[in-house]
Amino acid sequence: MSLKRCRAVVDEGLPSSDGSSRRKDEGLSSSDSNRTRRSHTRSLGLDDTPDLLARCKAGELEAFDEFVHRYEKFIFNIIYQHLGAKDEVEDLAQEVFIRVFRSIHKFRGEASLETWLYRIALNCIRTYRKSKGSFFRFFLQSLRIDVDDDRKQPQPFETISKVIKEIDDPMQAMEHQVIVSEVMAVVRSLPPKYRELILMRDVDGLSYSEIARIVGVSIGTVKSRLNRARQLIRKRVSI
Amino acid sequence: MNCQQFKKLISDALDGELTDSVRADFEAHRTNCKRCLKEYNYERRIRFYLKHFPTVHSVSSDFREELLRRIKAGEIKPELNLNVPAILATFCAIVIVLLGVIFGIKAYRSYVFQRWIFIATYETNANPENFQAVTGGRKVSEPSIERGSFSRPLFVLNLQELKAESLVLRLLSKYQEGKVPESLVESLLVNTGILDGVRMRVAEDKGGKALPGRAQRIEVIFPAQLSSTLVVGVKGSDLPALRRFALDVISTFGVYVPVLAPEDEVNLTMKNHLNHNGIVTDLVRLGNEELAKFVGDKYTVLIILSASDALINSSSK
Numbered sequence: 001m002s003l004k005r006c007r008a009v010v011d012e013g014l015p016s017s018d019g020s021s022r023r024k025d026e027g028l029s030s031s032d033s034n035r036t037r038r039s040h041t042r043s044l045g046l047d048d049t050p051d052l053l054a055r056c057k058a059g060e061l062e063a064f065d066e067f068v069h070r071y072e073k074f075i076f077n078i079i080y081q082h083l084g085a086k087d088e089v090e091d092l093a094q095e096v097f098i099r100v101f102r103s104i105h106k107f108r109g110e111a112s113l114e115t116w117l118y119r120i121a122l123n124c125i126r127t128y129r130k131s132k133g134s135f136f137r138f139f140l141q142s143l144r145i146d147v148d149d150d151r152k153q154p155q156p157f158e159t160i161s162k163v164i165k166e167i168d169d170p171m172q173a174m175e176h177q178v179i180v181s182e183v184m185a186v187v188r189s190l191p192p193k194y195r196e197l198i199l200m201r202d203v204d205g206l207s208y209s210e211i212a213r214i215v216g217v218s219i220g221t222v223k224s225r226l227n228r229a230r231q232l233i234r235k236r237v238s239i
Numbered sequence: 240m241n242c243q244q245f246k247k248l249i250s251d252a253l254d255g256e257l258t259d260s261v262r263a264d265f266e267a268h269r270t271n272c273k274r275c276l277k278e279y280n281y282e283r284r285i286r287f288y289l290k291h292f293p294t295v296h297s298v299s300s301d302f303r304e305e306l307l308r309r310i311k312a313g314e315i316k317p318e319l320n321l322n323v324p325a326i327l328a329t330f331c332a333i334v335i336v337l338l339g340v341i342f343g344i345k346a347y348r349s350y351v352f353q354r355w356i357f358i359a360t361y362e363t364n365a366n367p368e369n370f371q372a373v374t375g376g377r378k379v380s381e382p383s384i385e386r387g388s389f390s391r392p393l394f395v396l397n398l399q400e401l402k403a404e405s406l407v408l409r410l411l412s413k414y415q416e417g418k419v420p421e422s423l424v425e426s427l428l429v430n431t432g433i434l435d436g437v438r439m440r441v442a443e444d445k446g447g448k449a450l451p452g453r454a455q456r457i458e459v460i461f462p463a464q465l466s467s468t469l470v471v472g473v474k475g476s477d478l479p480a481l482r483r484f485a486l487d488v489i490s491t492f493g494v495y496v497p498v499l500a501p502e503d504e505v506n507l508t509m510k511n512h513l514n515h516n517g518i519v520t521d522l523v524r525l526g527n528e529e530l531a532k533f534v535g536d537k538y539t540v541l542i543i544l545s546a547s548d549a550l551i552n553s554s555s556k
Contacts, residue, residue, distance in 0.1 A: 061307060068303050076295040090302060097306050098315045176291070183288040202289040227250060233285055 049113065057105045064104075068097055071117060078121045081199045084188050088128070096124045111213055118206070119214045122196065129192070186236045194229035201226055240264045245275045249282050355415050355457045357408040358442060382468035383431040389472050390536035394522040395543065396485050400494040403465035403544040407433060409488055411459065419484055423477045427542075431469055436462035469542040475533035478522070481540065482530060485523055496523055 052070075055063030075096050079089045099120055107116055167173040187198055196215065200206045201222075212219045245268045251257055252265055269276050309315065398406065410427060413419040428434045442456035473481055489496055498521070522540060 061310065064310070065303055065307055068306060072298045072302060073295050076298055080295055081292060093302065094306055094309065098309065101310060102315060176288075180288050180291050180293070183285065184292060187289070198289065202286060203292050205290075230250060230282070230285070234281070237285060 053104070053107065053113070056101075057107075064101060067100075072097075074114065075117065075121055078118060078204065079125060081203050082122070082125045082196065083128075084184065092124055092128055095128075096121045099124060112210075115206075115210050115213055118200075118204075118210075122214060126192075183233070183237055186233055189236070190229060190232055194225055194232060197222060197225050198229045198233070240268045242268075242272060242275055245269070245272070246278060249279055252279075253283060253286055355412065355455050357411050358456060358458050359404040359408055360458055360460050382470050383433050383466050384470040385426065385430040385472040387472055387537070389539040390475075392520045392538070394473075394478070394525075394538055394540040395519045396481070396522045396540060397496055397543050398485065398488065398494060399467075399497070399543045399545050401488060401492055401544055403467060403469075404459075404461065405492060406488065406542075406544060407465065408459060409491070410484065413484060413487070420477060420480050422474060423480050423484070426471050426473050426477065427469065427481075431471055433465060433469070465544075467544050469540075469544065471540045471542060472537045473540045475536050475538060478530045478533055478538065478540075479527055482522055482525070482527070489523070498524075 049070075052063055052067055056067050072093065075093050076089055079092050079096070080086070083089060083092065096117075100117065103120075107113070111119075167176060187195055190198065197211060200211045200214065201208075206214070208219045208222050211222045215222065217225075245265065248257065248261065248265055252262070257265055269279055407428065410419060410424060414421070414424045438460045440458050440460070442458045488494070519541070
């Protein structure tokens with residue numbers, strides 16, 4: 001019964017969350033809808049970013065602190081979406097920002113800053129996943145030793161469910177949240193090359209060209225992999 | 240637009256990438272076909288839930304504090320580093336396994352291709368005194384000879400300090416190792432009749448059954464003492480192999496090889512069976528380049544050896 005109700009709600013189109021589909025139905029252009037979906041990432045590109053970047057490149061720690069403050073949610077989101085496990089996100093986010101700190105002087109602005117950060121985060125995630133494999137775990141060891149464990153706070157970030165945020169009826173929101181969890185589990189069970197693309201495109205709202213640049217494949221490959229990924233999800237999800 | 244075309248366009252439609260004309264067709268089909276509408280809605284629901292994955296709402300300031308502390312403390316090395324002890328242990332394990340494999344192969348080869356040690360003995364009823372022994376190489380006994388008409392020149396291999404039996408054993412040993420061609424063994428031992436009446440048997444091993452890799456002792460039993468001269472017909476192509484074998488024998492046994500004196504030539508050429516004009520060529524002192532010219536024909540090689548003692552116990556690998 002609850003699944004049927006969820007279907008009805010989604011098919012009818014939620015007033016705030018499914019705006020893109022509504023807009024499409026109303027005849028709005030594709031770029032408009034994509035822009036809306038990417039709003040949370042693009043809103044980070046503030047006017048003073050070039051100046052901040054220049055100061056970071058000069059090695060100013062205060063500027064880098066500001067830079068981290070500005071992009072930490074963005075990076076946390078990427079890692080959280082790709083990894084799924086909350087307890088590993090912080091450590092990996094530290095590694096991403098340290099890698100950014102080491103290589104920020106190499107950033108020339110050929111791609112957007114978000115694309116560059118996304119690529120670094122994705123590389124860190126891939127390395128981390130590899131290091132979790134039994135073969136690499138045997139040959140690799142962690143340099144970082146957390147002597148001061150008491151200083152470390154568990155999960156220094158909070159997540160929020162957009163469904164709960166957007167749907168007023170708590171019961172309905174919970175029912176939707178259950179389905180979201182099911183879809184998340186299916187997405188995380190996909191092979192990496194499909195999982196990464198689905199997360200980048202449908203969750204983070206990146207464009208095909210951005211995904212192609214981050215992953216290092218052609219746009220055609222991105223599209224065909226996305227189609228395959230969606231087929232796999234369709235087969236595994238019953239909603 | 241049919242259903243198949245519609246399904247292919249669902250993804251693009253949800254991405255908002257259809258042109259106006261295609262979108263009009265697409266929407267018309269969606270309105271009229273219930274199955275396609277269902278498919279479209281299903282795909283849209285998946286997109287909806289994907290877009291509603293939970294996101295990070297806020298990050299604690301502790302995160303930045305910890306990050307800055309690490310940067311200030313210089314803890315900015317890559318988190319993952321090589322685990323040297325594990326790599327060394329793996330490397331050692333691989334080396335040990337490889338050594339084991341190599342040892343195993345070697346043991347197997349030794350087991351399959353067993354080394355032989357040849358030992359010469361005589362038949363107990365043979366009387367060595369019936370055969371003329373040669374001392375100093377001046378006096379030539381009745382030779383073992385391969386008869387036939389061979390091309391000139393006459394090659395001489397002067398090994399007068401080497402016992403004939405030692406030469407035979409060494410040749411058998413080298414043949415067993417595959418270092419001497421079969422045709423040469425045939426020329427030196429079979430065609431000259433040296434091996435007539437020669438028997439071989441595995442020597443009794445007092446230590447019990449031979450272990451893998453341990454050389455097998457082969458007793459070569461000669462019916463009588465060998466003659467001190469061999470007149471052999473050797474193919475031109477086998478001459479370099481014979482020279483190599485001779486050099487190996489000289490270095491192994493440490494025999495002195497004197498230069499042939501003129502009177503030796505006279506004595507040798509006076510033999511009726513040689514049918515020779517008196518010119519001889521020293522095989523050992525002839526270079527390989529010179530020998531390479533003698534290809535195709537069969538040439539006579541006179542091998543001068545010393546007589547054996549009553550019992551030879553010479554062995555070689």
